[in-house]
Amino acid sequence: MPLRTLETSPHGAIMLDAQHTRFALWAPDAFYVSVELEHGKSIAMLPQADGWFEVETACPAGTLYRFNIDGERAVPDPASRAQAVDVHGWSRVVDPHAYEWRHSQWQGRPWHTAVIYELHVGAMGGYxxxxxxxxxxxxxxxxxxELMPLAQFPGERNWGYDGVLPYAPQASYGSPEQLKHLIDSAHAHGLAVILDVVYNHFGPDGNYLGQYAKGFFHEDVHTPWGAGIDFERREVRDFFLDNALMWLLEYRFDGLRLDAVHAIDNPGFLKELAQRVREQVDSGRHVWLMLENELNQASLLKDDFDAQWNDDFHNVLHVLLTGETDAYYNDFAEQPTAKLARCLGEGFIYQGDITRHGHARGEPSADLPPSAFVAFLQNHDQVGNRALGERLHQLCSPQALKAATALLLLGPMIPMIFMGDEVNAAEPFLFFTDHHGELAEAVREGRRNEFADFAAFHDPEQRERIPDPNALPTFLQSMPSFVENDHAQLYRHLLSLRHLHVAPHLPGAVALGAQVLAEGAVTARWRLGNGSLLQIDLNLGELPLDHPAPRHLIFQTPAEQGAQLPPHSARVSLSPAGEHF
Known part of the structure; x- marks a missing residue:
């Protein structure tokens, strides 16, 4: 598969043939750049227009190299395809064609068939x-x-959102070839593979771009992680656009989930990324593009992206299931049942509404199909951003969780499951890093101070119970066990029903509205693409309701309900086309 030719040079080390490599670095603030090879050879790079430095030299795959800026400091390649050890050391020349694909005819899966399983590669032991x-x-x-971010980060343990070398798969998880083997094997099992990518910031340790390419950043734009990235610059845009294409073309990922695009605040870049992907990927392949976006920009989901993680769905259900209203749950504390009905009937809850923090958030979403929203009861954030990493089954009744799981897996939004959900894993998922020195201390204290506004952690002594992110046991505790149990049987049964009755008919599905039945109880209906009518009745309240069961039930919990909808229950029915409920 030939690499595409760009108007600007591709960043990094690009193999020209088996023995020759072209090195390119955008370093507009440098006067002199050389590439240093592992055995002491240093080769001056030739200055080009617009701050580029390039050189072609004899250099086979596997060679270790780094760049030297102005004869004063050695830095890794910001577009390194692999690191020898960590973010500060040598980069490695990689032949993108060395891996022999066993399932090269795989074309992916249609989006409407997606049932996504989010996992952390490190917490599951590597590729x-x-x-x-x-x-x-x-x-x-x-x-x-869906793999949480793989971009090389400092140390051996991290959620992945501290990555600083976006092109290099994390070395502690395995080699690039082992990652490709994982993807190849997933395809053999009929599984698509999605990668979570972080284009909104770099991590706090190991990013050297500011030393020789200050224009990569926009000092007047601030994000929670520092100066914003300047996506108006062609070189910067291409750095990330080429990265997206590398994952999709070289590694054959089937989709990308773009992290926190509200911190990018450049719809032009997002639209160009989607356009480039659609142009470069073979027309026969199914490639999915998803967003995480606090701004709820429904406009991005009309033509450019397949779906958005629907935090609104999670947040309002969490309030109803647990009664918690701290932090971001506070925006869902008032009238949560009505908010859930709006979510089921229209997609987003916040569609330009003012939050309790006084900010308008969102765009109208009722005209989007249900499959434009990825729904979940938990993900890495909502578990790991808890002080003690508790999972949902430890916070609510098992009956209520079972009912909510039925809504998740049989509703028409695209369901996502977090690793361990399917067995109600006892292990927490904690926030973990592998920083050292002053940064480790700052991360530890910053993590504990995040919870000062939570009722359970007002007292500083209480916050001392929050695990140290840098301690190895914090990571080890976050490795789930996967013991088969009744909850796994529930997932298996519900997903078999989804694949039989719901997923095949999602194309063309539309929401018909949702109504509040009582506090904690809603009913929602959708017309599927084949004309059948899907109805879900959910009661997360404490009181039974007089609500006779419709005909054509395909699932209910508890199994025996009669004419009432019991507390902590769900019913799912599917009426054939042309027949009313």
Whole structure:
């Protein structure tokens, strides 16, 4: 597969043939740049227009190299395809064609068939260990795995959002070839593979771009992680656009989830990324593009992106299931049942409404199909951003969780499951890093101070119970066990019903509205693409309701309900086309 030719040079080390490599670095603030090879050879790079430095030299795959800026400091390649050890050391020349694909005819899966399983590669033991779970996940009814970010980060343990070398898969998880083998094996099991990518910031340790390419950043734009990235610059845009294409073309990922695009605040870049992907990927392939976006920009979901993670769905259900209203749950504390009905009937809850923090948020979304929203009861954020990493089954009644799971897996939004959800894993998922020195201390104290506004952690002594992110046991505690149990059987049953009755008919599905039945109880209906009518009645309240069961039930919990909708219950019915409820 030939690499595409760009108007500007591709960033990094690009192999020209088996023995020759072109090195390119955008360093507009440098006077002199050389590439240093592992055995002491230093080669001056030739200055080009617009701040580029380039050189072509004899250099086979596997060679270790780094750049030297002005003879004063050695830095890794910001577009390194692999690191020898960590973010500060040598980069490695990679041949993108060395891996021999076993399932090269794989074309992906249609979006409407997606059942996504989000996982952390490190917490599951690395690329080869994740591969061992593929048969189990496929049998469960999962159709796609989503890997939390892989970009090389400092140390050996991290959620992945502190990555500083976006082109280099994390070395502590395995080699680039082992990552490709995981993807290849997933395709053999009929599983698509999605990658979470972070284009809104770099991590706090190991990013050297500001030393020789200050124009990469926009000092007047601030994000929670520092100066904003200047996406108006062609060189910067291409750095990330080429990265997206590398994952999709070289590694054959089936989709990308773009993290926190509200911190990018450049719709032009997002639209160009989507356009480039659609142009470069073979027309026969199914490639999915998803967003995380606090701004709820429904306009981005009309033509450019397939879906957005629907935090509104999670947040309002969490309030109803647990009664918690701290922090971001506070925006869902008032009239949560009405908010859930709006979510089921229109997609987003916040569609330009003013939050309790006084900010307008969102755009109208009622005209979007249900499949434009990725729904979840938990994800890495909503578990890991809890002080003690508790999972939902430890916070609410098992009956209510079972009912909410039925809504998730049989509703027409695209369901996502977080690793361990399917077995109610006892292990927490904690926030973990592998920083050292002053940064480690700052991260530890910053993490504990985040929870000062939570009722359970007002007292500083209480916050001392929050695990140290840098301690190895914090990471080890976050490695879930996967013991088969009744909850796994529930997932297996519900997903078999989804694949039989719901997923095939999602194209053309439309919401018909949702109504509040009582506090904590709603009913929602959708017309599927084949004309059948899907209805879900959900009661997360404490009182039974007089609400006779409709005909054509396909699932209910508890199993025996009669004419009432009991507390902590759900019913799902599917009426054939042309027949009313």
């Amino acid at each position: 080869t260990e994740v591969e061992k779970h593929l048969p189990r996940l496929a049998e469960l009814g999962i159709t796609a795995i």
